[in-house]
Amino acid sequence: MIETLKTYFAQQRDQHIEELKDLLRIPSVSAVAEHQPDMIRCAEWVAAALNQAGLEHVEIMPTAGHPVVYADWLHAPGKPTVLVYGHYDVQPAEPLELWSTPPFEPVIQDNKLFARGSTDDKGQVMLYVKAVEAFLRTQGSLPVNLKFCLEGEEEIASKNLPPFVEAQAEKLQADVIVLSDTQMQALGKPALMYGLRGLAAFEITVEGANSDLHSGLFGGAVQNPIHALTKLLSSFHDENGHVAVEGFYDRVIELSEKERESFKQVAPDPDKIKKDLQVDSLYGEKGFTFYEQTTSRPTLEITSVSGGFQGEGIKPIIPNRASAKIACRLVAAQVPDEIMDAVEAHIHANTPPGVTIQLDRQLRGNPFITPIDEPVMVAAASAYEETFGVFPVYTRSGGSVPIIEVFGRVLDAPVVLLGFGVPGENLHAPNEHFHLENWDNGLETISRFWLKLGATDK
Template sequence: MQIQTIVDYFKKERERHLEELKQFLRIPSISAVTDHKGDILHCAEWVAESLRQAGMENVEIMPTEGHPVVYADWLHAPDAPTVLIYGHYDVQPADPLELWEMEPFEPVIKDGKLFGRGSTDDKGQLMLHVKAVEAFMQTEGKLPVNVKFCIEGEEEIASKHLPAFVETHTDKLAADLITLSDTQMHGPGQPTLMYGLRGLAGIELSVQGANSDLHSGLYGGAVQNPIHALSELLASFHDAEGRVAVEGFYDEVIPLSQQEREAFKKVEPDEEKIRKDLQVKDLYGEKGYSFYEQTTSRPTLEITSVSGGFQGEGIKPIIPNLATAKIACRLVAAQVPDHVMDAIEDHVVKHTPAGVQVSVKRSLWGNPFITPIDHPVMVSAAKAYEETYGAYPVYTRSGGSIPIVEVFGRLLEAPVVMLGFGLPGENLHAPNEHFHLENWDKGLETISRFWLKIAQSNE
């Protein structure tokens, strides 16, 4: 079929679609506030009805230990792949209200932007997929691919119950690929494919010395000071050039390809500007990698806090009996958090100074995620973006983590494509959140092109 038929439908129905989106935005579905539990349920019902009206089948509001998940499917394309679409209908609180230029839950369109809480994160972007379904059903009577929706109400409170839900319902959610639109483009007119997220491993170190604090005049110099020992141990985690010195730390890291490094040059920030903005004399990091590569695509080991001894005003001349530190590691594909923490524990054993005992507590886990940029679904997504925007997408990785993305990819054993249409500066999580309507229009077209391309690639 011709994409123009779909695009014409979007143009014809644009005013109605935006009015429906405004209805969605008026529901204060704030997941973090107990008083809004009724609004959350109302919003789930609204989403379910919207999916039914679009042409989806088997629509269910499925309970979790927290807020419900809305599920729907349309599975009548036997020779086509199945796409699972993830999104969330919950939003952040609107506070501080006095900084909004309009009512946060009374959406308005101004200067080509739709203002309102949830407009870019994630109600506006989620509705792109719903309206793409409607367009195909109304013009063709069918979809080019099989489609499933999994829309949660707890993303803004860290998707507390969704991993268990996905694990319980892997058969129901099974798909050939997962897509979501909850990320940003690099800039206006510049589509972006974020294809990697870092994982996380966190540990806490406790260095125990004597059985109590000691008088420094009576014992100083003769009994090991846990703060001295901890300082020596922490210093051993990196070499002089910023590389993590833990044996085996890099063993599972997938090296950056030359194609990736060339792609990153298009999104590299100005390192001199970063230095000046941060008011630091020099930047620091693993040699041979740019600032962007270091912060998105290389693993790190950061000491996030150190504590020990008397913390009050003045100096208390003691040898403390305990010193502690917390460490957070950002991981990249294909590192496994427990393997990294095993390596750190081995390092601690080998480098513990005499006179103290060190205990290690594991406290944070999060797997990294990556869909290679040359994966067929990524190639199709890149072409869909290019045909819509007239610009080939740039490829980015995130320095942070979106745990549920990795959960979907791992449990469903499928690639994840993040089709973001937000822009930097749209104030997600802040007052005056908005969504540029140019990207509403182009988002609808991009998603439609993407479905057509992955259907064609399967023929």
């Protein structure tokens, strides 16, 4: 069957690429109000493409912001249901003068398709649409049940998608969620990203006397909020780089040896990092490599400190207020509010005399992980290997994409990040492009993945 599908993809390649170009011509910039008509036009284009591919129950569903495009095909009784997530919005194209070709006039050069959205994420979304078309045109059916949920706000933090998923949980229910909005290690070297860090961010405010005080009259006799704050901040880490907040690591899932070995294949060179950053040494939690520290370990970073007179010159006062902002990156299975509870308890236990301290909780995002031995991950790895001829490396990201965790938690299903982007494709930057080699490989990998899922009963 896979050979029949590959033949279809080859025969229809030029037509499929032209259709992708049509999609890329729509400037669906979600962040800019003047592009609101383009967002509607793009949603309508995507809905028509899903319908043309043979999907059913195609809907453009409203949210408090840009709409979600839904479609399904549910005629594989007893087989798993796959929910495909992606986004049709794109980043602004500015600065326009840095583009070699106009951002919304797609061109192919050196087997690369240049246009805003080509790799992030229209090109990768269209892989799934064309895979559906190929199965239905050549086989008359799909090996699995399929649902599509394509949003228009990913580039503005998906602020309206979580409540949409909560409200439409029954409609979106699936056995596995898959998305292609991530990168491989390099051309010809696939990678399965299976974990993302979460986020807990808050502001600490220290207050002392009821007003700023003359440092000559009160200095040395009244607590200085900046002194108190710096003492508190220094208590958050020990000399080995560990976070010294009681309970901070309680829920952390330690890396397996298989994971640590896989990380060695993708870990960057620490000496190159030092050279690139122009620092003479790196700093971090002892006992872990740079890659482990930045992807699989939780952190507590002080992102800003303020207090006292900030103008030119020196104003000799004891300020009555000081503050600091902190961002914690979390890993599975840490819970943001539990971490902030632990930090708040640490603050109360370490508050110097003469000041009061408050913690204002501001940002929360749960971490995400799909274990690499999960059956759907095994199937994805096998599909990559059969297409590319090499087994994928397993990677984690140090960043956070909260909506992925929302899907997994609300729908209670594993998430597979089946990415076909390549480092250096300039997503979010001028001259964004998509390697068309991965258009071909992506279609085959997705098809193999669905066939493997369809070979097992639900």
